[in-house]
Amino acid sequence: MPDGMNINYDGLIPNNVDLNADQRVRKALETWHPGYIDWWKDMGPIGFQESLVYLRTAIGVDPKGWAKFDYVKMPEYKWGILLAPAVPDRKIPFGKHKGEPAWQEVPGEYRAMLRRLITVQGDTEPASVEQQRHLGATAPSLYDLRNLFQVNVEEGRHLWAMVYLLHKYFGTEGREEADELLQRRSGHADTPRMLGAFNEATPDWLSFFMFTYFTDRDGKMQLEALAQSGFDPLSRTCRFMLTEEAHHMFVGDSGVQRVVERTVEAMKTAGITDPYDIEAVRALGVVDLPTIQKKMNLHFSLTLDLFGNEVSTNAANAFNAGIKGRYREDKLEDDHSLLDATYPVLRCIDGKLVEEQVPALSALNLRLRNDYVQDAGTGVVRWNRVIEKAGFNFRLKLPHVAFYRHIGEFASIHTDPEGNILSDADWAAKKDEFLPNDADAAYITSLMVPVAEAGKYAGWIAAPKLGIDNKPGDFEYVQIVA
Ligand code: BYC
Numbered sequence: 001m002p003d004g005m006n007i008n009y010d011g012l013i014p015n016n017v018d019l020n021a022d023q024r025v026r027k028a029l030e031t032w033h034p035g036y037i038d039w040w041k042d043m044g045p046i047g048f049q050e051s052l053v054y055l056r057t058a059i060g061v062d063p064k065g066w067a068k069f070d071y072v073k074m075p076e077y078k079w080g081i082l083l084a085p086a087v088p089d090r091k092i093p094f095g096k097h098k099g100e101p102a103w104q105e106v107p108g109e110y111r112a113m114l115r116r117l118i119t120v121q122g123d124t125e126p127a128s129v130e131q132q133r134h135l136g137a138t139a140p141s142l143y144d145l146r147n148l149f150q151v152n153v154e155e156g157r158h159l160w161a162m163v164y165l166l167h168k169y170f171g172t173e174g175r176e177e178a179d180e181l182l183q184r185r186s187g188h189a190d191t192p193r194m195l196g197a198f199n200e201a202t203p204d205w206l207s208f209f210m211f212t213y214f215t216d217r218d219g220k221m222q223l224e225a226l227a228q229s230g231f232d233p234l235s236r237t238c239r240f241m242l243t244e245e246a247h248h249m250f251v252g253d254s255g256v257q258r259v260v261e262r263t264v265e266a267m268k269t270a271g272i273t274d275p276y277d278i279e280a281v282r283a284l285g286v287v288d289l290p291t292i293q294k295k296m297n298l299h300f301s302l303t304l305d306l307f308g309n310e311v312s313t314n315a316a317n318a319f320n321a322g323i324k325g326r327y328r329e330d331k332l333e334d335d336h337s338l339l340d341a342t343y344p345v346l347r348c349i350d351g352k353l354v355e356e357q358v359p360a361l362s363a364l365n366l367r368l369r370n371d372y373v374q375d376a377g378t379g380v381v382r383w384n385r386v387i388e389k390a391g392f393n394f395r396l397k398l399p400h401v402a403f404y405r406h407i408g409e410f411a412s413i414h415t416d417p418e419g420n421i422l423s424d425a426d427w428a429a430k431k432d433e434f435l436p437n438d439a440d441a442a443y444i445t446s447l448m449v450p451v452a453e454a455g456k457y458a459g460w461i462a463a464p465k466l467g468i469d470n471k472p473g474d475f476e477y478v479q480i481v482a
Helices: 023-043 108-131 142-169 171-181 205-227 232-270 278-282 289-307 313-320 360-389 424-434 438-447
Strands: 052-058 067-073 342-349 352-359
Touching (some): 023 142, 023 171, 052 142, 108 142, 108 313, 142 205, 142 232, 205 232, 205 289, 232 278, 232 289, 232 360, 278 289, 313 360, 342 360, 352 360
Antiparallel strands (some): 052 067, 342 352
16 A cells, blocks of 8 residues: 555544654644543534534545545544655655655744644634534534534544644644644634634524635635645645545535525526515525625635735745645646746726736735636536526626725725725725625524424525435434434
8 A cells, every 4th residue: 555545543543644653743642632622512513512413534545435424423523634645756846946855844944934834724724613613503404414514523624634733843833833723713802713714703504605615615725735835744634635625615515506596496486587676585585696696795705815915925935935836736837936927916006906917926825816716616607507597687796806805905995896996985885785784694594494304404495416425315414412
């Protein structure tokens, strides 16, 4: 078997990194473990800790068969440390060390930078669990409840993945960072999570689907960029995390699609032809399409902020150092050093949006964001197909990249979703047309009534086409124990 294919399931922490041979790290992780379990009990899903949830657990790292499904109580989930197999003789694929052997240890000069990136990545994982912790109480079905918990336990595993790197490679400082990952809290006034979007609320299930579609997709893009890293343990860790991430985006993609399906079906049955007749659509107990658009506007723009500033020396330094690459760096055909290249950036200059060429190295956050926007557009095309097929004259659309931004070039201006600049007064007057307002929130909240009977779904969302692990429609995905 290639290096890293054997998983040891005997100890407290399943792993394929031979923890038994590394007593220092094994002890450090075993010391961190009780704090993690306390965090899970305090800040993980509210309730359901004694329930049996039909979860997948990673038991290997072979893409063809890496998971097994079974009923598990969440606190007993096996949170393991799994790295994708090593690529023999891997070389650093970009930056000034391009072509040198990939690092198996942290290069001293890049220690602080690497620790920072790993900590930021680690911080997002528990943050999302905290944001979603109350959703179990209003799940529209057992199928959805199980998907929520699957996402939550895997975000927990992703936290373990980063904590392993911190303990193994960053000594005392790494241990301190790992402890602090359990201390910050999403939305807390004094000890918030590190990145903006991870301190926002996820108030309802439509937000959850939007979050897993849009924000987990930032996770995908950032992990893809870190998977290119010249620091090989980080690369291997992120490569395996990406395998799990795909399911999280599926939950979001199919979740939004099922909401759209149910809405257009109810409208058709009721003979409603105007998608903007919000009152009539809401009277059917489904989410009107304009409100779905508003939720999209919110989650897309909050997620764009996670890419940082469009023009960033941090990003340039990380690339030059060989620490964080571009999306699919290994498939790109250029010199992979970018020293002489330029890249077009949309900037806000004297109150106008203007395209400017800047050194490509400093525009790497934007480049990743552009790849993200393209990737995020694919689901919207699918959702629109559902609306079109049902015969409605309405299309969902990603808002302009300048809309409702808090980080980067557009943080100081207001625009509408088309990217037209608005005065402060116009923004204040129109904001409620673009983003979910109090009345929208109250209506969506009114729909959030739990459905806990196997095979049944709340009235605002369609049943999925396929069961998880090919289970039949009436499968009891969660055996609830009060
Ligand atoms: N909020 O040069 P700049 C996921 C800070 S999601 C607050 O613009 P840089 C997941 C920045 O830290 C993926 N602060 O940005 C999804 C810096 O501060 P310092 C998470 C922000 O450094 C769903 C300063 O502004 N992974 O996995 O090039 C569920 C200027 O920085 C924000 C990663 O993000 C913000 N939005 O890029 C579960 C990968 N943006 O250092 C999980 C690791 C910027 O001057 N992180 N700042 O004090 C990174 O690559 C980079 O840290 C960022 C920022 C892309 C986030």
